[in-house]
Amino acid sequence: MRKTIEKVYMGIILVFMYLPIVTMIILSFNSSKSRAKWGGFTFDWYINLASDSEIINAFANTLIIALISTVVATIIGTATCVAMMGLHKKSRSVIMGITNIPMINADIVTGISLMLLFRFLHFNAGFITVLIAHITFNIPYVMLSVMPRMKTINPSVYEAALDLGAEPFFAFRKTVLPDLMPAVISGAMMAFTMSLDDFIITYFTKGSGFDTLSTKIYSEVKRGIQPEIYALSAIIFIIVIVLMVGSRQLKARNSAASSKKEISYEKRKGLSKKTILLLAAACGVIVVIGLTFGGVFKTEDNQVYVYNWGEYIDPEVITMFEEETGIKVIYDEFESNEIMYAKIASDNSAYDVICPSDYMISRMIQEGMLQELDWNSLPYASENIDPNYLESAASFDEGNKYAVPNFCGTVGILYNKTLVDDPVTSWDILWDEKYAGQILMQDSVRDAFMVALAKNGYSINSTDPAQLEEAAAELIAQKPLVQAYVIDQVRDKMIGGEAALGVIYSGEALYTQRENSDLEYVIPDEGSNVWLDGWCITRDSKHTENALKWINFMCREDIALMNFEYVTYTTPNLKAQELIEDETIRNSTVAFPTEDTLSRCEVYTYLGQDADELYNELWKKIKAAD
């Protein structure tokens, strides 16, 4: 009876622990890209995985960081534990105290503190900084595992060996190390696990273009994860299980063998040699994988660092650019102008080409964060870009000195016709109690305030504190009805029918309609935001020439067309527009809004530092409200 209860209890906890993992494995066979919909059984993601260099790259980085940091941390940690025995009690407790800091300290504090150090030292964030960070938090795990064991070791055997004429290191290796080994190995395992699983510290210490699996997934979670990741996790899971079962069988066989014969000292050593050989082989495999696929030691000079919006380019275009020019592209994505700004402000040379929107371009120009473009190197841009768009870009970038228009679009409401029966013509519907828990708002300051300001009939560029307070109050009142504040996730959630109404950018609307024909996009009568973003080059760019080549390439009509068909935002590229074959898209009012709609929409302008702070202040209050 008692045994049964125990088994049931253990079973329940195991189900709890493994339920998400099973879910993930099932999703890896789901042919629908959306997590929320089962589209049938497929092996596609496993096949695609093999050619997805980004994911493989991130995985290789994760492995190599975990391996190197574990080895280094194990050596340093074990050496320190051994040394501790010969130190003063006082210095011992000081060392242990310091060692406890990364253990006890929150990951976020450790991560931030290291980031501040690296920035202060002008270290280029990337592989090395992440490695240092991982070694730093791994050493304590090794020490905490080895230290208790070290304390139980009797020094007399070691001393006897010395008395018999052994060299100190030889004596150590023969007497102390074998006793220490189990603790060292379990410490190393712990360190390896922690390194694999770490997200927060890596997130703060990684630089541009360097991703481990964790950081890669975090950026993907926000914009809808690629199913290839599920496939990869399923594979990892299977490998781990096989390794575990294999090692257990090996152990069982060894212990069966040793129980037959009296185990001699020699024998024991022989066994551990076998284990060491196995471990070394595993390490070798990891190193090979890491070096082959990881971006770790590839320090090509002919490259360009691009920082673009999520899902804002046809991936094929990047490959084409690399093939045609021989320039290696390091491509990262951001979610909002503000996140992009914070990154560039902290390290201007982190990226060469960025793609901010109107008001952010104006702010970055004012703050001297961009460099003037050499239009002579941009023949496609001068030929293909619609002069009307250049003219409107000049409103925030006088003389078109800093930016080449990339895409433009509007902000509106996407709604599910089967879930919403009222006509959607006004922002007011986002405050309708009827749709409580069914509304998705944009998790970006300006867009959220735009909705409330437009609803109240104010300018979306308002800096009047009274109007802003009023808008903030509206947003706080709306919060209980809001299901979530999201950016790129709107797409997945609307496709899956998870929400009825969502604030969304126009390009996403066409994409979602393709996946779910019940969805409809509306620009409310009160008006909205029309935005334009453009390619810019950072002030301290290290690859200006390549950056210009990138921008020019993006303006070539066939490339612009590919991008347009992939992201479906309005392209300012005249020649590309002419090339659009699909009638419905060419005539789509979502992709190409009418004059009448546009007349209701306003462009964001940069409001200055004071207004910016007020927006941020109020936004924090909204986010903290109930």
Added chain:
Amino acid sequence: MFNNRQTSRLLASPYIAWAVIFIVVPLAMIFFYGLTDESGALTFANVAAIARPENLKSLGLALVLALISTIICFLLAYPLAMILASNKISSQGIITTLFILPMWMNFLLRTMAWMTLLENKGVINGILSFFGLPTINIINTSAAIVIGMVYNFLPFMILPLYNALARIDDSVINAARDLGANAVQTFFKITLPLTIPGILSGITMVFIPALTTFAISTMLGGSKILLIGNVIEQEFTLSYDWNMGAGLSLVLMLFIIVNMVVTMMTDKSSNS
């Protein structure tokens, strides 16, 4: 080595150098940034910012959720650790690895899988409605965040408890029973006190990461619920105010120090 001070110092020096550069100095940097403003002048404003209602609220909520998660983890893990420890001869290795194994799958992936499970049209609700049962709406609430915390940090509670329980000598328990204590008395008078060090390290290892997380609350809270970790993260990635971020981190360190002191004091009193 055991008595040779010079060799010992030599052996310890790489770590000491490492620890000073990558543990002590970065910590000092947090103090520096946290206690200065943009121009580098000394100020307490960044630390005092914790008193703003919105920050205070996110700190309070983080404390409450971390506390609830820690208690749930403890209540779930203790019986489990007892079961595991009582079967120690048969399958020690496989059982403990079984509970560490999920950690080899990426932490964010596992959390995201919970999103899929808990969503309104997610897996759990799909199963519930299939059987005609009422569905649950807990995604983007504090409850979902607590589930995520418990799920992610449970192994950190199981392991130290298991180690502490496995270390208890059976003869001590048998002695208590022989002396007439019943099962309940033995548990409260012998087992529980003997595992206090394990409990304390389990609590620390769950409470601290739960208190300071920002990924779990972002993913399972739909960015609607702001914990102190989110506030700090946003100061760095969104508002670009490093001084404020560092200042708030200092406040967080205060809680960690309090936790350490309490742990040490309980540890001492339980020893004596």
